[in-house]
Amino acid sequence: MSGRATTRRQLLSAIGMIGGATALYSAMTTLGHAAETQFAGPPNLSGARKGASIIVLGAGLAGMLAAYELSKAGYQVKILEYQPRAGGRNWSLYGGDTYTELGGATQHVGFAPGNYLNPGPWRIPHHHRTLLHYCKAFGVQLEPFIQFNHNAYVHNADAFGGKPQRFHEVAADFEGNVAELLGKAIDQKALDAELTLEDRDRLKVALREWGALDENMRYVKGLRSSEHRGYDRPPGGGVNGAPIASDIFDRTDVLKSGVWENMAFFMNMEMQTTMFQPVGGMGMIGKAFARQVQPLITHNAKVTKIFQDKTGVTVTYSDTGTGVVSQAKADFCVCTIPLGVLNQIDVNVSPEKQAAIAAVPYSNAVKIGLEMKRRFWEEDDYIYGGHSFTSQDIGLISYPNNHLFGDGPAVLLGAFSRSGLSANRLAGMTPEQRIEAALAQGAVFHPDSYRKEFSNGASVAWSRVPWTLGCCARWNEDTRKAHYQTLVAIDDRIVLAGEHASYVGCWMEGALTSSLDAITRLHRRALEA
Amino acid sequence: MQTPSPRLLLVIGLAVAVIASPALADEPGGLSKTTAPVTGEQVYTQVCQACHMANAKGGQGAAVIPALAANPRLAVAAYPISMVVNGRGAMPGFTDILNPSQIAQVVGYVRTHFGNAYPKPVTAEEVAKIEGAK
Numbered sequence: 229m230s231g232r233a234t235t236r237r238q239l240l241s242a243i244g245m246i247g248g249a250t251a252l253y254s255a256m257t258t259l260g261h262a263a264e265t266q267f268a269g270p271p272n273l274s275g276a277r278k279g280a281s282i283i284v285l286g287a288g289l290a291g292m293l294a295a296y297e298l299s300k301a302g303y304q305v306k307i308l309e310y311q312p313r314a315g316g317r318n319w320s321l322y323g324g325d326t327y328t329e330l331g332g333a334t335q336h337v338g339f340a341p342g343n344y345l346n347p348g349p350w351r352i353p354h355h356h357r358t359l360l361h362y363c364k365a366f367g368v369q370l371e372p373f374i375q376f377n378h379n380a381y382v383h384n385a386d387a388f389g390g391k392p393q394r395f396h397e398v399a400a401d402f403e404g405n406v407a408e409l410l411g412k413a414i415d416q417k418a419l420d421a422e423l424t425l426e427d428r429d430r431l432k433v434a435l436r437e438w439g440a441l442d443e444n445m446r447y448v449k450g451l452r453s454s455e456h457r458g459y460d461r462p463p464g465g466g467v468n469g470a471p472i473a474s475d476i477f478d479r480t481d482v483l484k485s486g487v488w489e490n491m492a493f494f495m496n497m498e499m500q501t502t503m504f505q506p507v508g509g510m511g512m513i514g515k516a517f518a519r520q521v522q523p524l525i526t527h528n529a530k531v532t533k534i535f536q537d538k539t540g541v542t543v544t545y546s547d548t549g550t551g552v553v554s555q556a557k558a559d560f561c562v563c564t565i566p567l568g569v570l571n572q573i574d575v576n577v578s579p580e581k582q583a584a585i586a587a588v589p590y591s592n593a594v595k596i597g598l599e600m601k602r603r604f605w606e607e608d609d610y611i612y613g614g615h616s617f618t619s620q621d622i623g624l625i626s627y628p629n630n631h632l633f634g635d636g637p638a639v640l641l642g643a644f645s646r647s648g649l650s651a652n653r654l655a656g657m658t659p660e661q662r663i664e665a666a667l668a669q670g671a672v673f674h675p676d677s678y679r680k681e682f683s684n685g686a687s688v689a690w691s692r693v694p695w696t697l698g699c700c701a702r703w704n705e706d707t708r709k710a711h712y713q714t715l716v717a718i719d720d721r722i723v724l725a726g727e728h729a730s731y732v733g734c735w736m737e738g739a740l741t742s743s744l745d746a747i748t749r750l751h752r753r754a755l756e757a
Numbered sequence: 758m759q760t761p762s763p764r765l766l767l768v769i770g771l772a773v774a775v776i777a778s779p780a781l782a783d784e785p786g787g788l789s790k791t792t793a794p795v796t797g798e799q800v801y802t803q804v805c806q807a808c809h810m811a812n813a814k815g816g817q818g819a820a821v822i823p824a825l826a827a828n829p830r831l832a833v834a835a836y837p838i839s840m841v842v843n844g845r846g847a848m849p850g851f852t853d854i855l856n857p858s859q860i861a862q863v864v865g866y867v868r869t870h871f872g873n874a875y876p877k878p879v880t881a882e883e884v885a886k887i888e889g890a891k
């Protein structure tokens with residue numbers, strides 16, 4: 229640690245000294261995982277043998293992309309899909325839609341025309357290049373997804389007497405306090421062993437600018453701090469044009485607020501702006517993919533057995549409506565069925581492959597859409613898109629990114645819950661109870677309007693989605709090490725694809741990169757056969 | 758049903774779970790603070806019911822969520838304990854959000870409700886032993 233240059237490790241160590249282990253951990257995860265996904269353009273699958281056939285199981289994005297590229301390459305392709313709808317977890321619920329979850333609860337979605345809930349994916353990072361490529365190729369119109377809104381709220385029951393505060397106020401105060409404390413540590417010579425004299429001076433300048441400190445390196449009430457956190461009276465014109473500084477928050481409340489967690493969240497590569505959403509709902513992507521391959525899809529097909537031998541792959545399936553059992557045969561199989569479902573299907577792959585299929589549990593997640601009669605968050609609170617975070621079970625509320633300043637009803641995302649207890653607690657409720665919980669918790673942000681303007685709502689608990697029985701594959705370091713390569717390897721004539729067969733888990737990009745990799749290898753295998 | 762020891766109750770009383778995981782998947786972001794369930798019924802309602810349903814009859818779609826109601830496989834407590842600790846297939850293990858006492862409470866609850874009548878109490882020690890063998 230006596231070197232002259234400041235390494236990232238040394239900086240982290242300094243953060244650890246000032247902010248404690250949690251700040252250090254947060255900074256490390258933020259710095260540690262930044263990586264774009266891998267995409268080098270559509271695959272080149274030339275030279276397919278005439279008449280060679282491939283059966284694709286599942287008409288989600290992974291399955292439909294596989295079918296699209298393989299049929300383009302000359303293969304005879306057939307897709308079997310359990311649902312009457314193509315798209316898989318890429319899905320939007322609109323007014324007039326009906327959704328029945330496991331357990332039998334049926335919801336009739338009552339949203340106004342044009343409004344929707346995206347139960348699954350809802351935002352696209354700018355570096356998910358495979359997805360963006362095919363969106364453009366298939367004519368999906370994208371618009372900005374307002375990921376980061378400084379003017380939305382953060383709420384933590386333990387801070388500020390449980391009152392939500394604007395993100396820009398709390399974040400500015402957090403940064404100001406950290407900057408001031410780190411400046412003090414430098415002045416008290418605590419970092420002399422870490423930093424050269426010149427670097428200490430540079431860092432102090434950086435801290436003063438970044439943290440909005442005054443000329444004495446203090447974070448105090450004043451026009452300087454208000455430039456970051458906002459004013460008591462903002463600058464204007466004329467007689468009362470001069471701004472008035474705002475009070476800064478108590479440091480303990482700022483630390484208790486957990487705002488650093490929200491700040492670190494936005495630093496994460498997957499969460500960085502610019503982000504996108506399809507015009508008209510995320511489900512537009514699934515629909516666009518389906519337009520490319522619809523004639524190949526057999527819907528309502530529940531796969532019960534996948535059998536491979538020297539001659540090919542035979543898939544047995546029953547029609548979910550009529551119960552009629554059929555078989556389909558092909559030379560090879562791309563199976564995109566979620567692992568929790570596949571684990572209950574009779575498949576003759578190697579014991580190691582079966583162990584891999586059985587080894588990966590699925591996460592839960594709950595999303596709740598609330599239609600409000602007017603955009604009170606815009607009209608009353610000047611919030612245009614983005615998220616207000618809460619420590620309650622609902623996790624956040626997220627404001628619509630489209631039709632800003634519009635009249636008439638709009639759908640808020642009233643909950644996005646993924647953490648174990650919170651998501652399970654909401655998932656275990658009836659749809660009516662979920663709406664009530666979402667209204668009760670979300671009202672903390674907009675107490676005067678939330679219930680008053682509520683019109684209707686819909687919810688999806690992924691643990692009860694009949695065709696996945698969960699949200700996404702939940703790998704950990706141990707299961708990755710023990711099973712991942714086995715899971716993705718071709719097993720004679722069968723290859724698996726989907727977000728579960730990727731390191732971009734729970735993102736559409738993972739499904740697509742997995743699919744392209746799987747079919748590229750399968751094509752090579754087919755040429756060798 | 759087994760009454761938890763005063764020590765365990767104290768532990769649970771303080772167990773306001775703070776879950777802050779780094780975002781790799783698409784996550785809401787932010788800090789989730791939830792008050793932990795204590796009794797078997799609370800754990801069942803707030804955790805198990807998300808999949809196994811309020812009536813413990815499970816569900817059937819593209820695959821099956823097994824019924825816990827009237828399930829003879831609950832006769833030996835080690836089986837349901839192991840399921841909750843280790844998970845199986847799509848079902849995760851729950852040791853990240855439930856401590857041994859909570860698991861003992863909920864296994865005891867399920868074994869004495871929903872048409873099951875296996876009154877032998879389940880202890881946190883039994884759960885800890887199975888967790889130890891993980």
